[in-house]
Amino acid sequence: MMRSVVPLRFLRPAFRATVPFSTSSRRNHAQGNLEKRKLNIPIDFAASSYLALNSKAAFSNPELPSTLSTTSKTKRMNLFQAVNDALATILETDEKACIFGEDVAFGGVFRCTMGLSERFGGERVFNTPLTEQGIIGFAVGMATQGHTALPEIQFADYLFPSFDQLHNEASKLRYRSGGAESFNSGHFVVRMPTGAVGHGALYHSQSPEGFFMGTQGLKVVIPRGPIQAKGLLIAAARGPDPVVFMEPKILYRAAVEEVPVGEYELPIGKAEIVQMGDQITLISWGTMMYVCELAAKAAKERLGVSVEVIDLRTIRPWDKQTIKESVDKTGRCIVVHEASRTGGVGESIASEVQERSFLRLEAPVQRVTGWDVHMPLVFENFMVPDVARVFDSIKKTMEY
Amino acid sequence: MLARSVKAARLATPLRACYAPANSFSLRRNVTTDAASSHADKDAVPAEDDKKFTVNLSPESFESYKIEGPSTEVEVSKNDLKKMYLDMVTIRRMEMAADKLYKEKKIRGFCHLSTGQEAVAAGMEHALTPEDHVITAYRCHGFALMRGATVKSIIGELLGRREGIAYGKGGSMHMFCKGFYGGNGIVGAQVPVGAGIGFAMKYLNKKNTTFALYGDGASNQGQVFEAYNMAKLWDIPVVFACENNKYGMGTAANRSSALTQYYQRGQYIPGLKVNGMDVLAVKQASAWAREYTTSGNGPLVMEFVTYRYGGHSMSDPGTTYRTREEVQRMRSTQDPIQGLKQKILEWGIVSEEDLKSLDKQAKQLVDKEVKEAEEAPFPENTPKILFEDIYVRGSEPDFMKGRTLEETHYYRE
Numbered sequence: 001m002m003r004s005v006v007p008l009r010f011l012r013p014a015f016r017a018t019v020p021f022s023t024s025s026r027r028n029h030a031q032g033n034l035e036k037r038k039l040n041i042p043i044d045f046a047a048s049s050y051l052a053l054n055s056k057a058a059f060s061n062p063e064l065p066s067t068l069s070t071t072s073k074t075k076r077m078n079l080f081q082a083v084n085d086a087l088a089t090i091l092e093t094d095e096k097a098c099i100f101g102e103d104v105a106f107g108g109v110f111r112c113t114m115g116l117s118e119r120f121g122g123e124r125v126f127n128t129p130l131t132e133q134g135i136i137g138f139a140v141g142m143a144t145q146g147h148t149a150l151p152e153i154q155f156a157d158y159l160f161p162s163f164d165q166l167h168n169e170a171s172k173l174r175y176r177s178g179g180a181e182s183f184n185s186g187h188f189v190v191r192m193p194t195g196a197v198g199h200g201a202l203y204h205s206q207s208p209e210g211f212f213m214g215t216q217g218l219k220v221v222i223p224r225g226p227i228q229a230k231g232l233l234i235a236a237a238r239g240p241d242p243v244v245f246m247e248p249k250i251l252y253r254a255a256v257e258e259v260p261v262g263e264y265e266l267p268i269g270k271a272e273i274v275q276m277g278d279q280i281t282l283i284s285w286g287t288m289m290y291v292c293e294l295a296a297k298a299a300k301e302r303l304g305v306s307v308e309v310i311d312l313r314t315i316r317p318w319d320k321q322t323i324k325e326s327v328d329k330t331g332r333c334i335v336v337h338e339a340s341r342t343g344g345v346g347e348s349i350a351s352e353v354q355e356r357s358f359l360r361l362e363a364p365v366q367r368v369t370g371w372d373v374h375m376p377l378v379f380e381n382f383m384v385p386d387v388a389r390v391f392d393s394i395k396k397t398m399e400y
Numbered sequence: 401m402l403a404r405s406v407k408a409a410r411l412a413t414p415l416r417a418c419y420a421p422a423n424s425f426s427l428r429r430n431v432t433t434d435a436a437s438s439h440a441d442k443d444a445v446p447a448e449d450d451k452k453f454t455v456n457l458s459p460e461s462f463e464s465y466k467i468e469g470p471s472t473e474v475e476v477s478k479n480d481l482k483k484m485y486l487d488m489v490t491i492r493r494m495e496m497a498a499d500k501l502y503k504e505k506k507i508r509g510f511c512h513l514s515t516g517q518e519a520v521a522a523g524m525e526h527a528l529t530p531e532d533h534v535i536t537a538y539r540c541h542g543f544a545l546m547r548g549a550t551v552k553s554i555i556g557e558l559l560g561r562r563e564g565i566a567y568g569k570g571g572s573m574h575m576f577c578k579g580f581y582g583g584n585g586i587v588g589a590q591v592p593v594g595a596g597i598g599f600a601m602k603y604l605n606k607k608n609t610t611f612a613l614y615g616d617g618a619s620n621q622g623q624v625f626e627a628y629n630m631a632k633l634w635d636i637p638v639v640f641a642c643e644n645n646k647y648g649m650g651t652a653a654n655r656s657s658a659l660t661q662y663y664q665r666g667q668y669i670p671g672l673k674v675n676g677m678d679v680l681a682v683k684q685a686s687a688w689a690r691e692y693t694t695s696g697n698g699p700l701v702m703e704f705v706t707y708r709y710g711g712h713s714m715s716d717p718g719t720t721y722r723t724r725e726e727v728q729r730m731r732s733t734q735d736p737i738q739g740l741k742q743k744i745l746e747w748g749i750v751s752e753e754d755l756k757s758l759d760k761q762a763k764q765l766v767d768k769e770v771k772e773a774e775e776a777p778f779p780e781n782t783p784k785i786l787f788e789d790i791y792v793r794g795s796e797p798d799f800m801k802g803r804t805l806e807e808t809h810y811y812r813e
Contacts, residue, residue, distance in 0.1 A: 102649065103650050106720070132621075161623065198508070201571045377509065377560050377570055379786055
């Protein structure tokens with residue numbers, strides 16, 4: 001059948017995942033001298049409390065089924081391995097599930113589909129031509145026939161040729177067919193790597209989740225780490241709605257957790273409070289969670305501010321209830337995301353918060369986002385919110 | 401080998417037809433890729449450097465579809481041949497310099513080299529005028545150089561310097577100069593843009609053509625076919641030129657394309673397949689295509705049969721989906737530079753020493769400009785530079801908010 005597995009780290013356009021936050025000898029001129037930095041220090045993922053670094057921490061997650069901790073062990077995995085594990089689980093338990101995309105049979109650019117073609121056969125895990133619109137249209141057709149379609153778009157930046165199929169076909173199918181069962185595009189998850197990596201520039205570092213704020217009928221999920229990715233991906237594939245699943249590409253190798261080996265689902269449409277606090281609500285997702293963690297820590301230490309940090313996880317439809325309850329409690333709210341400010345998800349959250357919690361607010365809702373420019377090659381770290389910017393926003397909000 | 405259930409196998413059967421193993425027929429590429437297959441009568445070569453003489457290309461240089469292709473008799477002068485040689489050597493030197501800088505971690509991110517494919521960029525430029533247009537995808541360094549960009553501005557861009565061709569904000573696939581529209585990271589997106597440029601030429605009654613280049617991988621994108629249709633419908637002077645280097649990323653052409661005869665893919669558009677390893681064949685075909693498209697005949701689909709020696713990109717070793725022997729064979733027997741060199745010496749165009757001095761000239765130029773590019777400053781990280789070029793001058797908002805009051809950028813000062 002297909003040829004033997006080859007470790008592909010390359011592919012269109014070339015990509016090498018390096019962590020811009022790492023203490024690389026490559027000095028980043030846009031961020032200044034490392035020794036002088038106080039807030040924008042390299043992120044140590046192994047010290048993050050948002051990742052479960054041992055089995056006990058992993059199983060203490062109340063969202064996991066309680067039976068899991070007695071029947072299952074954990075395994076150390078990074079994000080791409082967890083995605084791979086989830087995909088294998090889906091293929092194992094659902095014989096109609098198929099994975100397809102550009103070079104996925106060889107493992108894909110980020111190795112998320114490594115070994116799956118060998119294990120499940122070239123009929124179920126197969127390469128497509130470079131044809132994004134075709135891939136998604138094809139997936140919609142499969143899904144209408146009861147298949148679980150798991151297409152991959154190689155980079156979220158390549159999503160746009162297929163945007164029509166997502167926005168006009170996948171998302172509208174149920175509605176326009178009056179909900180007839182055979183015209184359903186559920187069991188459909190489009191996976192794609194998203195976000196900045198430090199040097200991806202205009203076509204490999206964008207975060208296009210905001211474009212889906214105007215799309216009804218699609219779900220958009222962005223996990224912050226391996227445990228989340230596995231549970232959310234399995235839930236997405238088994239759910240009745242089409243899901244856009246964006247995996248922060250910088251975290252593929254950087255975020256490592258002890259992931260339960262058994263199958264489990266995590267709730268889609270529900271935000272997670274990852275850190276309790278009572279003075280300010282910090283909302284983010286994906287890579288920016290770790291920036292928020294450091295900013296919240298700095299705010300505690302320097303300003304004595306108690307920050308509640310929320311991982312939104314599902315970007316559309318986002319969990320308005322959890323956010324409202326938190327902002328009603330804290331009276332202050334900041335949204336942090338990588339994508340540009342105008343048209344970003346932060347706009348939607350800020351306006352909803354204002355409508356729902358106006359009388360509770362002590363300060364205007366702040367947004368810390370990418371600037372309204374394209375993702376520039378040399379200024380990528382400058383474009384993406386850093387700890388100093390989030391900290392500054394916390395300080396300003398508190399002093400308002 | 402396959403650990404799936406019997407039931408799953410039955411379900412999947414209809415899809416199996418897509419996975420017919422590669423067969424020798426579909427891998428066959430009919431035109432030759434011999435870079436030294438042309439002939440000239442040594443005695444007929446004139447003494448003057450600028451006087452034209454006839455070179456006979458191999459009869460296997462072209463294959464046409466729904467049209468009679470170009471003549472295999474090319475008129476060139478000694479100067480033309482020397483320039484072609486110098487161009488190809490300079491492109492290769494520059495790509496090698498980029499390769500080295502990447503491996504030294506000075507170039508970061510994305511970098512796609514065209515080593516092995518130099519004859520296409522060089523030969524095409526010798527058939528075009530500066531008023532013609534070229535647009536391509538991400539393997540664009542050679543084309544940018546041929547269209548008039550300097551080595552310094554190209555390498556400077558890869559290094560992210562202010563003096564780079566896009567001010568260091570683009571990188572490898574973002575290069576623009578007069579008559580050259582990039583450089584595009586979205587596979588296939590450049591093809592309809594090329595048709596639009598061609599339409600403008602027609603509208604403005606300009607006798608210029610547009611080469612819209614794409615790879616064998618991109619040829620399956622829907623927008624390529626949309627562009628074909630519009631171009632034929634409105635008889636647009638555009639050449640849809642597919643650089644078939646056999647692999648779209650890590651997938652061989654026959655595993656991604658139902659029809660690998662890319663020159664026939666226009667269906668209702670005439671096509672021409674060309675030996676893309678022979679710079680003279682490329683020049684002849686491009687000149688013919690230019691003449692055809694600018695004479696009111698509408699579009700043309702071309703296929704340059706070529707080969708990249710390196711991987712798809714810098715992080716692809718390029719040996720996982722093809723054999724080392726295949727790469728080695730192409731390098732040692734079909735190299736475009738060696739092919740032309742052999743002919744130049746065989747026809748007595750210049751001596752071996754003269755060729756060596758051309759090599760040296762290319763090396764010195766590239767070394768000098770790479771050094772200058774490396775010494776060039778990074779863009780300043782000021783709001784002025786970060787926020788430039790996102791709005792047309794005069795239409796900007798009053799200001800763009802920065803992190804602090806001091807960082808706020810006011811467009812109108």
